[in-house]
Amino acid sequence: MRPDSSSSFGERGSGRRPEHPGRRPGRRPGRRRWRLAARYTLLTIGALVVLAPLYLTVVSSLLPPSALAERPPPLFPLDPQWHDYAVAWSQGDLGVYLRNSAIQTAIIVCGQLVTSVLAGYAFAFLRFPFKRALFVVFLATLMIPFEVTLVTNTQTISELGWYNTFAGLTVPFLATGVGTFLLRQAFLQIPRDLQEAATLDGYGRLRFLLRIALPLARPALAALGVFSFLAAWNQYLWPLVVTGSGNGVRTVQIGLKLLQGTEVSRTDVALAGTVIAVLPLLVLLVVFQKQLVRSLTAGAVK
Amino acid sequence: MADVAFRGATRRFGGRPAVERLDLEVADGELLVLLGPSGCGKTTALRMVAGLEEPDEGEILIGGRVVNDVEPKDRDVAMVFQSYALYPHLNVEHNIEFPLRRRGVDAQRRRQTVREVAASLGLQELLARKPRELSGGQRQRVALARAIVRQPRAFLMDEPLSNLDAALRLQTRADIVALQTRLGTTTLYVTHDQVEAMTMGHRIAVLDHGVLQQVGPPHALYDRPANLFVAKFLGSPGMNALPATLEGTTAHAARVARVARVDGGHVPLGDDGAAAAGQAASLVVGVRPEHLALSPSGTLEAKVLLVELLGADVHVLCQLGDQTKLVVRQDASAPRPAIGDGVRIVVASGSVHVFTGGSGARLGGPG
Ligand SMILES: Nc1ncnc2c1ncn2[C@@H]1O[C@H](COP(=O)(O)OP(=O)(O)O)[C@@H](O)[C@H]1O
Numbered sequence: 001m002r003p004d005s006s007s008s009f010g011e012r013g014s015g016r017r018p019e020h021p022g023r024r025p026g027r028r029p030g031r032r033r034w035r036l037a038a039r040y041t042l043l044t045i046g047a048l049v050v051l052a053p054l055y056l057t058v059v060s061s062l063l064p065p066s067a068l069a070e071r072p073p074p075l076f077p078l079d080p081q082w083h084d085y086a087v088a089w090s091q092g093d094l095g096v097y098l099r100n101s102a103i104q105t106a107i108i109v110c111g112q113l114v115t116s117v118l119a120g121y122a123f124a125f126l127r128f129p130f131k132r133a134l135f136v137v138f139l140a141t142l143m144i145p146f147e148v149t150l151v152t153n154t155q156t157i158s159e160l161g162w163y164n165t166f167a168g169l170t171v172p173f174l175a176t177g178v179g180t181f182l183l184r185q186a187f188l189q190i191p192r193d194l195q196e197a198a199t200l201d202g203y204g205r206l207r208f209l210l211r212i213a214l215p216l217a218r219p220a221l222a223a224l225g226v227f228s229f230l231a232a233w234n235q236y237l238w239p240l241v242v243t244g245s246g247n248g249v250r251t252v253q254i255g256l257k258l259l260q261g262t263e264v265s266r267t268d269v270a271l272a273g274t275v276i277a278v279l280p281l282l283v284l285l286v287v288f289q290k291q292l293v294r295s296l297t298a299g300a301v302k
Numbered sequence: 303m304a305d306v307a308f309r310g311a312t313r314r315f316g317g318r319p320a321v322e323r324l325d326l327e328v329a330d331g332e333l334l335v336l337l338g339p340s341g342c343g344k345t346t347a348l349r350m351v352a353g354l355e356e357p358d359e360g361e362i363l364i365g366g367r368v369v370n371d372v373e374p375k376d377r378d379v380a381m382v383f384q385s386y387a388l389y390p391h392l393n394v395e396h397n398i399e400f401p402l403r404r405r406g407v408d409a410q411r412r413r414q415t416v417r418e419v420a421a422s423l424g425l426q427e428l429l430a431r432k433p434r435e436l437s438g439g440q441r442q443r444v445a446l447a448r449a450i451v452r453q454p455r456a457f458l459m460d461e462p463l464s465n466l467d468a469a470l471r472l473q474t475r476a477d478i479v480a481l482q483t484r485l486g487t488t489t490l491y492v493t494h495d496q497v498e499a500m501t502m503g504h505r506i507a508v509l510d511h512g513v514l515q516q517v518g519p520p521h522a523l524y525d526r527p528a529n530l531f532v533a534k535f536l537g538s539p540g541m542n543a544l545p546a547t548l549e550g551t552t553a554h555a556a557r558v559a560r561v562a563r564v565d566g567g568h569v570p571l572g573d574d575g576a577a578a579a580g581q582a583a584s585l586v587v588g589v590r591p592e593h594l595a596l597s598p599s600g601t602l603e604a605k606v607l608l609v610e611l612l613g614a615d616v617h618v619l620c621q622l623g624d625q626t627k628l629v630v631r632q633d634a635s636a637p638r639p640a641i642g643d644g645v646r647i648v649v650a651s652g653s654v655h656v657f658t659g660g661s662g663a664r665l666g667g668p669g
Pocket residue numbers: 315316319320338339340341342343344345346347
């Protein structure tokens with residue numbers, strides 16, 4: 001939703017907006033209602049387009065195999081097959097994969113937050129030689145797609161003996177140019193006076209970072225946290241390349257792929273597995289919805 | 303508490319000095335106002351004391367000790383920033399408490415101290431509020447509270463009233479003076495507002511282009527300005543400056559005549575002024591607006607450009623000859639001229655200051 005549309009809703013609700021002098025009052029409510037209706041229609045269509053695949057996935061995961069073959073497939077599971085989930089969970093070892101994904105994601109998110117905070121702080125507040133040049137290099141990494149470095153990274157990981165380890169899964173992602181940039185920008189918003197006041201109050205660099213800069217950069221931190229969570233959780237290519245059988249550290253996305261290809265070759269079970277794998281993300285989005293929206297609109301509202 | 307001193311302190315930015323060889327002492331317990339126009343180096347001077355800016359040359363002393371190499375946090379001075387620099391995410395209580403947390407004061411004692419200080423500034427009702435929920439005046443008081451809570455050796459205040467409206471500024475001016483008197487803490491107070499300086503300072507130091515012009519009690523600077531800059535900067539409006547030549551051809555003749563010729567007529571020089579004027583190649587005479595009056599017997603002929611009524615006073619801006627303008631201050635009860643009127647202006651005897659035309663240094667005059 002565009003920010004201006006949400007604000008005009010708010011004003012209507014409060015009813016305090018003065019009548020526009022140039023218009024006849026009698027005609028306005030009708031016209032406004034039309035515009036409102038049109039707006040909601042568009043939003044509904046948008047929501048349907050976005051939600052349809054998710055809905056179909058959930059429905060299909062609950063259908064019996066026979067119904068899946070029907071054309072068109074049923075849009076509502078009259079006889080939900082909940083045990084598909086049990087099958088997916090046990091046959092596909094999803095518990096283990098989910099745990100691995102959780103560990104991998106936690107390491108990457110924490111790593112990115114810590115490195116981005118420290119690097120962003122250095123670029124925002126410290127004076128050191130080659131600062132500008134280094135920052136340009138950081139920014140340049142944003143332009144390089146991950147696929148370009150894939151081969152080199154794979155080689156490095158295997159030479160380090162990190163194949164099939166959490167180190168191999170996570171270390172290449174512990175630092176991020178985007179995160180550094182994001183936090184640098186957030187830190188630059190903090191007035192220099194605040195830092196100097198803290199200095200006079202006896203707070204050194206680290207204490208200033210912890211007590212002043214971080215609390216003030218919370219929206220940026222939340223945004224970085226959510227986005228790095230999404231990216232880490234949804235990784236497919238890298239885990240596929242650096243993990244092997246024995247499912248020691250394989251993540252849930254790889255687990256899903258295996259679920260489709262092995263003995264349980266049933267679409268409904270595979271879809272049930274997919275729903276299980278997406279669930280943590282949905283929970284995250286619901287919990288952090290406010291922060292997420294705020295961080296996305298932060299620049300616009302300020 | 304401690305005295306604060308600059309010894310030949312210089313700070314340059316890109317080769318240009320913002321403060322140049324500043325020698326200045328703030329006595330223990332004194333409220334010294336650093337006054338000057340915007341960009342003259344006041345903030346830079348203050349920041350050198352705080353340790354936020356390092357002098358390129360010279361020394362800063364606090365309590366008789368050179369502190370050039372002392373960390374800002376160990377200098378034990380508190381600064382009130384022009385922007386107040388309140389921590390936006392902390393409520394008033396935690397803002398005030400913030401400096402105490404790093405000084406090994408236990409929680410119980412901290413709480414009590416914060417409450418006392420807050421009460422002394424009328425902030426006790428606002429302790430739970432965030433800075434954005436405060437008015438400008440309240441923010442300003444929180445900034446003051448944060449400065450006094452840790453009982454520093456000196457206060458540094460950078461235009462603390464500049465963000466307040468006029469009525470509040472008047473009130474807060476008095477509050478700060480009362481506070482400083484009660485605490486007796488050495489205070490270096492920066493402002494560009496000469497009224498603030500005149501009303502608040504025990505002494506005033508006037509700065510221009512980073513160079514100290516004059517230091518002294520307010521009345522001394524007003525009555526005996528060391529140069530034309532100080533003369534024009536103090537007072538509202540400042541002193542009138544009229545380029546002048548001596549009546550007569552020799553110094554001796556001038557001394558006898560005791561008048562100086564200016565655009566539109568002549569002004570009387572006192573004994574002292576005449577003696578001083580005789581030595582200079584080119585002259586500027588200075589007269590405060592309150593020492594001028596419109597009168598048919600005046601020695602200056604002028605045309606009225608503007609008449610400004612300010613309640614009790616009226617300022618009459620006049621043109622003398624082609625070049626010179628001056629302001630006459632009248633009582634509002636006196637008959638007021640109209641714009642374009644030709645008038646005559648009388649100069650009170652013994653009120654004319656004499657400056658050199660070149661450097662603007664004072665040569666002589668009353669007092
Ligand atoms: N950090 C800085 N970098 C470059 N120039 C500065 C800096 N701080 C101050 N200056 C310059 O020094 C001069 C004095 O500034 P300042 O001390 O802030 O003046 P004031 O407080 O009297 O208005 C100004 O010309 C200003 O532009």
